[in-house]
Amino acid sequence: MTNVFFNGMFLGTTDKPEEFVKFIRENRRKGLITEQVNVAYHPHLDEVRIYTDPGRARRPLIVVENGKPKLTKEHIEKLKKGEIKWSDLIKEGVIELLDAEEEENAYIALTEDELTPEHTHLELDPSTIMGLSASMLPYAEFDRGDRVNYGAKMIGQAIGMFSLNFLSRVDTKSNVLIYPQKPLVQTRTYKTINFDDHAGGQNIVIAILSYEGYNMEDAIIFNKASIERGLFWSMMFRTYEAEEKRYMGGQEDIIGIPQPGIRGYAGEDAYKHLPEDGIVNPETEVDSDQVLIGKTSPLRFLGSMDQFITGLENMRESSVRLRHGDHGIVDRVFITESADGNKLVKVVVRDLKKPEIGDKFASRHGQKGVIGLIVPPEEMPFTRNGLVPDIIFNPHGVPSRMTIGHLLEILAGKVAALKGEIIESNPFDPYPEEKLRELLEKMGFRYDGREVLYDGRTGKKFRSMIFTGVIYYQKLDHLVSNKIHARSRGPVTLLTKQPTEGRSKEGGLRLGEMEKDCLIGHGAALLLKERFDSDKTTVYVCQNCGMPAIYDRIKGKVYCPVCKDSKIVEVEMSYAFKLMLDELKSMLIYPKLVVEE
Amino acid sequence: MSQKSQMKYSVSDLLPRRVWNEIERVSKERKLTESQKKKLIEEVIKHYSKAFFEPGEAIGIIAAQSISEPATQMTMRTYHFAGSAGIQVTLGLPRMIEIFDAKKEPETPMMTIYLKKEYNDIRHAKKLADEIKERNLQFYATDIRLDLENFQIKIRLKDGIKKSVLDTILTSLQKKFKEAKVRIRGSVLTLEFPSDTDFKKLQKIKKVILYTHVSGISGIKNVIVRKEGDDWVINTLGSNLSEILKLKEVDVKRTKTNNIHETEKVLGIEAARNVIIQEAMSTLQQQGLNVDIRHILLVADAMTFSGRVKAVGRYGVAGSKASVLARAAFEETIKHLTKAALKAEVDEFKGIFENVMVGQVVPAGTGMVELVATFGRGEHGSRKED
Numbered sequence: 001m002t003n004v005f006f007n008g009m010f011l012g013t014t015d016k017p018e019e020f021v022k023f024i025r026e027n028r029r030k031g032l033i034t035e036q037v038n039v040a041y042h043p044h045l046d047e048v049r050i051y052t053d054p055g056r057a058r059r060p061l062i063v064v065e066n067g068k069p070k071l072t073k074e075h076i077e078k079l080k081k082g083e084i085k086w087s088d089l090i091k092e093g094v095i096e097l098l099d100a101e102e103e104e105n106a107y108i109a110l111t112e113d114e115l116t117p118e119h120t121h122l123e124l125d126p127s128t129i130m131g132l133s134a135s136m137l138p139y140a141e142f143d144r145g146d147r148v149n150y151g152a153k154m155i156g157q158a159i160g161m162f163s164l165n166f167l168s169r170v171d172t173k174s175n176v177l178i179y180p181q182k183p184l185v186q187t188r189t190y191k192t193i194n195f196d197d198h199a200g201g202q203n204i205v206i207a208i209l210s211y212e213g214y215n216m217e218d219a220i221i222f223n224k225a226s227i228e229r230g231l232f233w234s235m236m237f238r239t240y241e242a243e244e245k246r247y248m249g250g251q252e253d254i255i256g257i258p259q260p261g262i263r264g265y266a267g268e269d270a271y272k273h274l275p276e277d278g279i280v281n282p283e284t285e286v287d288s289d290q291v292l293i294g295k296t297s298p299l300r301f302l303g304s305m306d307q308f309i310t311g312l313e314n315m316r317e318s319s320v321r322l323r324h325g326d327h328g329i330v331d332r333v334f335i336t337e338s339a340d341g342n343k344l345v346k347v348v349v350r351d352l353k354k355p356e357i358g359d360k361f362a363s364r365h366g367q368k369g370v371i372g373l374i375v376p377p378e379e380m381p382f383t384r385n386g387l388v389p390d391i392i393f394n395p396h397g398v399p400s401r402m403t404i405g406h407l408l409e410i411l412a413g414k415v416a417a418l419k420g421e422i423i424e425s426n427p428f429d430p431y432p433e434e435k436l437r438e439l440l441e442k443m444g445f446r447y448d449g450r451e452v453l454y455d456g457r458t459g460k461k462f463r464s465m466i467f468t469g470v471i472y473y474q475k476l477d478h479l480v481s482n483k484i485h486a487r488s489r490g491p492v493t494l495l496t497k498q499p500t501e502g503r504s505k506e507g508g509l510r511l512g513e514m515e516k517d518c519l520i521g522h523g524a525a526l527l528l529k530e531r532f533d534s535d536k537t538t539v540y541v542c543q544n545c546g547m548p549a550i551y552d553r554i555k556g557k558v559y560c561p562v563c564k565d566s567k568i569v570e571v572e573m574s575y576a577f578k579l580m581l582d583e584l585k586s587m588l589i590y591p592k593l594v595v596e597e
Numbered sequence: 598m599s600q601k602s603q604m605k606y607s608v609s610d611l612l613p614r615r616v617w618n619e620i621e622r623v624s625k626e627r628k629l630t631e632s633q634k635k636k637l638i639e640e641v642i643k644h645y646s647k648a649f650f651e652p653g654e655a656i657g658i659i660a661a662q663s664i665s666e667p668a669t670q671m672t673m674r675t676y677h678f679a680g681s682a683g684i685q686v687t688l689g690l691p692r693m694i695e696i697f698d699a700k701k702e703p704e705t706p707m708m709t710i711y712l713k714k715e716y717n718d719i720r721h722a723k724k725l726a727d728e729i730k731e732r733n734l735q736f737y738a739t740d741i742r743l744d745l746e747n748f749q750i751k752i753r754l755k756d757g758i759k760k761s762v763l764d765t766i767l768t769s770l771q772k773k774f775k776e777a778k779v780r781i782r783g784s785v786l787t788l789e790f791p792s793d794t795d796f797k798k799l800q801k802i803k804k805v806i807l808y809t810h811v812s813g814i815s816g817i818k819n820v821i822v823r824k825e826g827d828d829w830v831i832n833t834l835g836s837n838l839s840e841i842l843k844l845k846e847v848d849v850k851r852t853k854t855n856n857i858h859e860t861e862k863v864l865g866i867e868a869a870r871n872v873i874i875q876e877a878m879s880t881l882q883q884q885g886l887n888v889d890i891r892h893i894l895l896v897a898d899a900m901t902f903s904g905r906v907k908a909v910g911r912y913g914v915a916g917s918k919a920s921v922l923a924r925a926a927f928e929e930t931i932k933h934l935t936k937a938a939l940k941a942e943v944d945e946f947k948g949i950f951e952n953v954m955v956g957q958v959v960p961a962g963t964g965m966v967e968l969v970a971t972f973g974r975g976e977h978g979s980r981k982e983d
Contacts, residue, residue: 520655520949521662523962532956574956589938 002041004048017041017048021105024050029063029093038102049101058097059128060090061108061121069112069122070094095124127427132193137364138185138412138425139405147403150366158362158474159234160200170239170334170346175353175477177201178233183364183472184416185409185423185431201474202232203417206410207381207389207453208398208467211373219372220361221392223380227355231390232475236351236482237331242293242320244343251298253318255279255345258296264317266291271319279345284330286322292330292347293320320347324504325485327351358480361473365406367397368476379456381466388456389468406471411436411449413470418443497535497575508534535575543567546592548578569595611642653965655949657899660892667886668693692880696873699900699908701858706816706836711851712829719822722829725846726820731813731835734766734806738786743803748794750803752786766811773809774802814840838863861906869906873897923950 002017003010014020021041027033038058039050063070071094078084089095098106098121108121110129115122127135133152134140140148159175166176180199183190190196204226215221222231246252256278257271270291273280278294286292297318322328328351338344353359355371362368380388398407408430415436416423425431437447445451450465485503493500499508511531519528540549542560549560549568558568571593581591612620620641624634650656671690687695687704695703710729712722740753754763763781770779770788778789788806790799816837823830836854841847842863854860855876861869877893899914900907907913911928918924921937921944936942946952949959958964 516953517658517662520959520961521658523651523653523655523964525959525962525964528953529956529958529964532953536956572956574954577955584934587934589934594943 002046002048004050006050007053011050014048017043017046021048029096031091031093035090035096038097038099040101040105042104051099051101056099058099060095060097060124061106062124063093063096064109064115064119064122067115067117067119069115071122096121125426125428127188127429130427132189135187135189135427136195137405137427138183138187139365139408139430140427141430142404142408143365143406144402147366147401147405150368151362151364154362154366154368154474154476155200155364157476157478158200159477160474161198164197166237167332170241170348171237172239174237176235176237177475178235179230181472182422184470185412185425185472187426188424201472203413203470204231204390204473205387206391206393206469206471206473208393208395208410209381209453209462210394210396211375211381211392214373215369215392215394216372216396218369218394218397220369220394222355222371222374223377223388223390224374225377225380225388226390227374232355232359232361232473234353234475236328236353236479237348238323238326238328238351239346239348240292240320240322241344241346242295243338243345244295245297246340246342247298253295253297254315255293255295255343257294258317258319259315262296262315262317263299266317266319270321279333279335280330280347282330282333285328286330286349287327288323288325289321291319291321292349293345295319322349324506353479353481355475356480358484360476360478361391362476363406363409363471363473365403365409366401367393367403367406369393369397375456377456381453381456381462383451383453383468387468391473407467408433408436410467410469410471411440413472414445414449414468415439415443417470418445492535496579497537499534532574536572537575537578539571539573539578540568541571541593541595543569543595546594548581571595612645616641616645653960653962655961656895658949660895663888663892664896667881667884667888671884671886688880688883693877696857696877696880697896697900697909699857699906699913703855703857705834706854706856706859708817708831708833708836708838708841708854709852710831710833710841711848712831712846713848716846717827717829719824719829721846722822722831725844726822726831728812729814729817729831729833729841729844730820731815731817732811734770734809734811737762737766737811738807741803741807743799745796745799748790748792748799750788750790750799750806752788752806754781754784754786756784762812766809769809769811770806774806816840857906866901866904866906870897870901873900873906918948920944920946920948920951922954923948926950926954 001013001015002020004012004014004017004020018041021039024033024037024039028035028037034052037050037052038056039048041048070092071089075084075089075094079089086095090097106120107118108123109115109119110123110126112122123129130140130148131152133155134148136155137143137148137151140151143151160177161180162174162176163169166174177200179202181202182196182199183201184203186195210216211221227233242253242255244253244255257274257276258265258278260268270289271294273284273286273290273292274294275281280286280292295318296315299314299316326349328349330347331350332348334346334348336344336346355361355374357371357374360368360370375392377388381392382388397403411433412423412425412431419439423431440449441447446465449467449469451468453462453466453468454460455462483503487499487506487508490506490508491500492498501507501510516528516532519531540551540558541547542549542563544563544566545560547560547562549558551558560566560568581593584591620634620638623629624637629637668690671693686692686707691704710725712725716722716725734752737754737758738752739755742751742753743749744751766786767779767781770786771777774788774790776791776794778787780787780789790802814837816835817833818835819833821832823832836856836859838852838854838856838859839862841852842849853872853875855872857869857872857876860872874890874893874897877897878888878890881888881893896909900909903917907917909915915927916924918927921933921942925933925937944951946955946957947960949961952959
């Protein structure tokens, strides 16, 4: 007895699971059952599972019977002529879609010539074993598996043209490359997904060379002239929004310049960009922490007396400011209505991001790096013809990682640039290396892609020839300008009086437990004390009862409210510890401080 | 040796007696002259004092860091030993954790048995190894059957079992099941129980009867005889120190087990300390890690100084810290705070952690010094720059 489950629910039992499954599959292929049904028999669980859920991932495969694919030459001819369509092939049972469950029962051949009678399916193409991102890597089969993985991951982080209507969108944060280019070396996927409209990088001239150690450890060197001509410029858009919310009791927010005198009024300077309506105008240059949308809200928690006070004292400043550390120009302002019918304001701020030292770039082969130096063009190496590379890539990045695809793409890119044609090289069906070399020689270059280079600083010829070519590079969404952070003094949290955490709150960098151990290990006791002084407070402690005393500002006297005439001592401690003593007291534990003068 | 030079040497109270004896031995052996000996002593003192920790050095934290840093490296490398001959041993990080957690029983308890001089040869070693290996009835049995009609359990034995062994089987079974009649006919061993015995009881007996101890020392699951230098050594899987030490062939002085608690029970706390040190050191060395033995010594001392083996952790070393605050900050905060409140405990603020908490100078390193002596000018000669 084998249990049969339908969409995870128990349906019934069968005595002949294999035949049962076969029956469903045959009828599906005949078109008697809808093709959206998938069925699988798991012998180790002794279960048959039928799935028809919406939202399953399925993939197409060619059905194989007795070692012969059902897809024939005639089908292909007919497809070419347009006599039949893809859906006809599915109807005929030539191609079927398997979900993850049924795939467990399938024995899938990668290519036609490895078919045996045991096979049940055949891949449409060997490259279909890869996902979308991975199938976008040219010469991927020449790279080690992990590099393909990294490369596919980084394609997703590339700054490019994510959407053609980006000017009418209000994404919270988006990046757009200013001069995106389609890659010179492509795979079939690029055409399929219309990548030309959504390019995510630029083709650059690369020289594999070291340069004064500024490209050590995966750093890359940029040509300053290239950047000045617009290489890898991008825009960052960030949307800020404010809603004129309505509250209980007929109170509501007011969008407008906050009136002086309300709680939290930040001073005239902060509101200097606001016109009468309290919303910044487009093309205004704004800086960190400046107000974009002026807003005042009613106080959230009203005291017993406060509710009788109306007017300014009952309002709180709640303006929307530019994020701390950001800078930009107001791009667009949208004023509309929210779902509740409230006034809704969205302000998009744009910021130009030119490549700078620390920005992250990557090729499509898991070869990532940050800019280590931007070199003036006259100090860059150059060829006999005056060609100057855009990027200098360190040769040490290649041997250990074995990214041969990276090198082949440089070669292919060079050929493509010289020919003026895009080269298509598909996974497991590459554009042959020999042909690239042949074409290079035909066009008057060395077959190995190496060129005689001259040092820009000395004018001397380099002793060895340098591998130079063209490759597609991506600017990744890890820009230093969005990450740079330092602090000496700054805001503290209310509860513990310790520094805040995180860049957006101008926070400090934590000296953690293990770092503390290091200081102790070095015996640097006084340094350690200083580092942990951030929440230092002085507490007056009663020597008699060991509890904090009271400082009477009017009389200028310190006394213990319990013991009255006892001796009071000043004790220096961290505020967090004082807080802990208070919390212990709240739990009926009496932490008595035994103090001496 | 003149009186004067004698005086000069004894100034070096710096050196422990053992080092001192060693110097004497070497200088006698090498026939060193007086001045050479003096030089040697000076050199030894120089090196010895270099190895000193300064007062206030945070040796605990340095020991912790010195052991745990290589231990992190170890995580990745353990488990990757294949095909090594002999007994499969727990080593690497799992063993380190076992040692410092002071587990009651190691995953692979092991003994190294040395033999007395007169028995130190392969013949005796093999004989002894065979004798101590634990064997139960299962080893001799091929089949077991329950005859419910006649209240009998019938066990078919292997062929060619020695008469003496058969006798021991008989006596041990008789001892274990006093109500049964035990007899052997041919190769069949029969236990006949009284006819009022419960069937369920018989079923139970059938299950456990094969584990009846017959010969050897209980706990010794496997034995391997090895030659170690000039010695014949028996390595065992499984450990039973107290029984092994009773054997007349065994060299009591050198025989050891890797079970810390067993050692503590049989030989005492000092021996347990030595086991901790030896096991930790050899585990690290097997992984090719070089940790100075003094770090291990410190941990072993901390684990044993109370006279009982304590684990490094919540219920051991860390759980018995003097400071309430330090304990509460580590683990089981509520437990420690409530207990401290009930007992009106006093925190002396003498440890590192509690002082970090309140933001005071920690009593270690430069923070140790509370009084700084300023040397006055005059009597002892003024400094040049003054």
